[in-house]
Amino acid sequence: MMAKVKQRSKGTGSIYQNARGQWVASIEAGWSERGSRHRVTFKGRTKAAVRARLTEAQRRATAELATSQTCGSITVKRWAERWLEQRQRIVRPGTFVSDRSGVNRWIVPTIGHLRLDELAPADIRKVTTAQEDAGLALATMQRTHAVLGKILADAVAEGYVVPQRVRDVSGPGAGHSSRQSLSxxxxxxxxxxxxxxxxxxxxxxxxxxxxxxxxxxxxxxxxxxxxxxxxxxxxxxxxLPYRAFRRPESGFRVPRGFESRQICGAxxxxxxxxxxxxxxxxxxxxxxxxxxxxxxxxxxxxxxxxxxxxxxxxxxxxxxxxxxxxxxxxxxxxxxxxxxxxxxxxxxxxxxxxxxxxxxxxxxxxxxxxxxxxxxxxxxxxxxxxxxxxxxxxxxxxxxxxxxxx
CATH class of the missing domain: 1.10.443.10 (Intergrase catalytic core)
Incomplete structure (x- = not known):
């Protein structure tokens, strides 16, 4: 029978006892070079033993994070995930949904595996090219380019390294709105x-x-x-969007101070x-x-x-x-x-x-x-x-x- 322990804050790891009576510590151990998430677990006979190993793993993770921010060794996908977590707290739900779509459908699949400090201008243009090949409207390409620009600018503000020539890549071009007024x-x-x-x-x-x-x-x-x-x-x-896709029980994804009145479902x-x-x-x-x-x-x-x-x-x-x-x-x-x-x-x-x-x-x-x-x-x-x-x-x-x- 698994024994539950006091829940820790998100990202700090967890300690629990499995069905065999072993104590287990688990912590997120970052992302691979291609941006995929993985976890590391430690097992021991005593709770104190696995807690010590967890504390050491947390110390190493903190040190690695500080190093990554100095040298820029973080993938676009990893940073984009963090960026979206913060983004949902400060922009209107509709804006967040649009930003998330651009990130998950185009930015991450195209250049998510690349490191921020190794990006080149051609990589930025690949995102636009992928959308153009898919037949997307110019307005959509402009929007995605703006989102990518914001992601990179915020990464620099956070302390990561992004080449200036990458941030200076021009957008997909200006176009006229197709909207017209009727006579x-x-x-x-x-x-x-x-x-x-x-x-x-x-x-x-x-x-x-x-x-x-x-x-x-x-x-x-x-x-x-x-x-x-x-x-x-x-x-x-x-x-309004749910925190978890199609799961009303997860609550709604809204920024701080957002004023709303629920009237029916979403x-x-x-x-x-x-x-x-x-x-x-x-x-x-x-x-x-x-x-x-x-x-x-x-x-x-x-x-x-x-x-x-x-x-x-x-x-x-x-x-x-x-x-x-x-x-x-x-x-x-x-x-x-x-x-x-x-x-x-x-x-x-x-x-x-x-x-x-x-x-x-x-x-x-x-x-x-x-x-x-x-x-x-x-x-x-x-x-x-x-x-x-x-x-x-x-x-x-x-x-x-x-x-x-x-």
Whole structure:
């Protein structure tokens, strides 16, 4: 029967008694040259004997770590694993998931076995080449290159050696965003289809009010004031990652000070990235009427969501996009790309369209920033309330442009 002993802190090793009555000490003994983790165990007749051997192993590990930091003898994989452990504590969950994907799918498989101090510029370019060969978009390659740059910069700050010429390798190049805004005519055609749906308000909120998808999906009725014709955008709907993949019991991976409210499974209401993201914006008269009608027939949501799924649970981003595509295709609206090909407009392009409509109608930049939450220039509630009449007039002009009148 194995006897349990007091649990030690992670990384300091452990001591226990096995079924044969032997005392066993176990400690992580670093990584191989290719970055694979392994453990070393010691056996003895007495607990004191294995504790002494464990203490010596810990001393050697500490000395080796100090040496590795001085000479840079640590693999990219080993450092990337440590970097991710720290990264999860300081960045938003979505950012961490994106960083982890770049590390685990591209950086480690390509150059994880190499030592930091032995990296060459060609090694950095190998990561981009691997992604390019896989047909990934330029934006993805740029993102992975930025993550790799951050990993190397943080390694230097930690005391490891990384050649400067490696850190100076340029990225995969700049490209133009494929996102476009729709013309007023195309927006009107989409809305002509959308207004035939019970949840028409969801799509007007995107095309006219400029709500981000996560803002719309996280909007609750308590944040909508139909009498004052305003809505408060203070939360967004996000699915937070579990600490262990697909294991809810492991808890959620969130940074220090991260504010969230769980509403169903992995779905949480989270605060916007910036203070400007939290704002109060006016509702155009058409939207007030539409929301009033929707409130009477909308699915009952335990969390009070304005646009939930049919069963009242949170509407996923995938379902939201799928419904948008259905509307756009029914409206026969497409976007022409620089290479001459065409595609269905993206849901996020509805937000771009809202900004374009405001600009086309001569609305000033300050008002547009206030409506879309693009800047901290309107970060206080006092300013928002003082400028509400101007924002309301601007949105009503956009609504009329696409054929929405009371």
């Amino acid at each position: 007023a005519e195309s927006a009107a055609r989409i809305l002509a289809v959308a207004v035939t749906r019970p949840d028409a308000s969801r799509w007007v909120a995107a095309l006219v009010e400029g709500l981000r998808p996560a803002e719309a999906l996280g909007l609750t009725w308590e944040m909508v004031d139909l009498k004052a014709a305003t809505m408060t955008l203070a939360w967004q709907l996000k699915a 779905y949480h209401l989270v605060r916007p990235k910036t203070r400007a993201g939290s704002r109060v914006i006016p509702l155009v008269p058409w939207l007030v009427d539409s929301l009033s009608s929707w409130a009477k027939c909308a699915p009952s949501s335990p969390s009070g969501l304005v646009w939930p799924r049919g069963d009242g649970n949170p509407r996923s981003a995938e379902l939201d996009r799928r419904q948008w595509y259905e509307i756009a295709r029914e409206a026969k609206v497409s976007v022409t790309l620089p290479d001459g090909n065409s595609r269905t407009p993206l849901l996020y392009e509805a937000r771009h369209t809202a900004a374009t409509l405001l600009l086309a109608n001569g609305i000033d930049e300050t008002t547009i920033k206030a409506i879309l939450g693009h800047s901290t220039v309107l970060s206080t509630q006092a300013y928002l309330h003082a400028d509400e009449s101007r924002a309301r007039a601007a949105l009503e002009v956009s609504a009329k442009t696409v054929g929405l009148s009371r």
